[in-house]
Amino acid sequence: xxxxxxxxxxxxxxxxxxxxxxxxxxxxxxxxxxxxxxxxxxxxxxxxxxxxxxxxxxxxxxxxxxxxxxxxxxxxxxxxxxxxxxxxxxxxxxxxxxxxxxxxxxxxxxxxxxxxxxxxxxxxxxxxxx
Numbered sequence: 001x002x003x004x005x006x007x008x009x010x011x012x013x014x015x016x017x018x019x020x021x022x023x024x025x026x027x028x029x030x031x032x033x034x035x036x037x038x039x040x041x042x043x044x045x046x047x048x049x050x051x052x053x054x055x056x057x058x059x060x061x062x063x064x065x066x067x068x069x070x071x072x073x074x075x076x077x078x079x080x081x082x083x084x085x086x087x088x089x090x091x092x093x094x095x096x097x098x099x100x101x102x103x104x105x106x107x108x109x110x111x112x113x114x115x116x117x118x119x120x121x122x123x124x125x126x127x128x129x130x
Contacts, residue, residue, distance in 0.1 A: 004097065004098055005095040005097060006096045006119070006122055006126050007094065007096075008095070008129065009087065009093055010093065012130065013086075013091070014052045014085070016092070017084050017092035017094055017129060018084050020130070021056060021084060021094065021125075021129060024128040025056075025058050025125055028122070028125050029062065029063075030058040030059060030125070032057065033058070033059050033079050034056070035055070035057070036054065036057075037054055038054065038085075039053055051086045052085060052086040053083065054083065054084050054085070056081070056083070056084070057080070057081060058079050058082050058096075059078060060118065060121065063118055064078055067115075071108060071111060073104065074111060076104075077099065080096065080099060082095070082097070082122075082125070083095050083096075094129050096125060096126055098119055098122075099118045099119055099122070100115045102115065
C-alpha cells in the first residue's frame with residue numbers, strides 16, 4: 001500500500017522546523033492559508049495533553065485553479081496539508097500529503113496530471129527542510 005505522505009525526520013527542533021516550512025512552501029509557489037495547533041485544540045476541547053503538532057493548509061493558487069476547472073469537487077482535497085510534529089526523541093518530523101493518492105487523482109487523468117506536479121513540488125518542499 002502506498003503512503004499518503006511525503007515525510008522526513010529532521011535533526012532540528014519543532015520550533016525550528018515550523019519556522020522553516022513557510023519559506024520552503026513559498027519557494028514552490030505555495031502559501032499557508034491555515035494553521036491548526038492540534039495540541040492546543042485537544043487541550044481545550046478534551047482536556048488532554050498531546051505532543052506539539054501543527055497542520056498547515058498550503059495552497060498553490062495556479063495549480064488549485066487548474067484542478068478546480070476540471071472538477072469542482074477537487075476542493076475537498078484542498079488545501080494540501082503539511083504537518084509538523086515533535087517526535088518521541090524531541091526532534092521534528094515533517095510530512096506533506098501525497099496528492100496522487102487522493103481519489104480524484106485516481107479517477108481522472110487530468111486531475112492526476114495536476115496532482116503529479118503538486119507532488120513533485122511538495123517533494124522538493126520536504127527535501128528543502130533541514
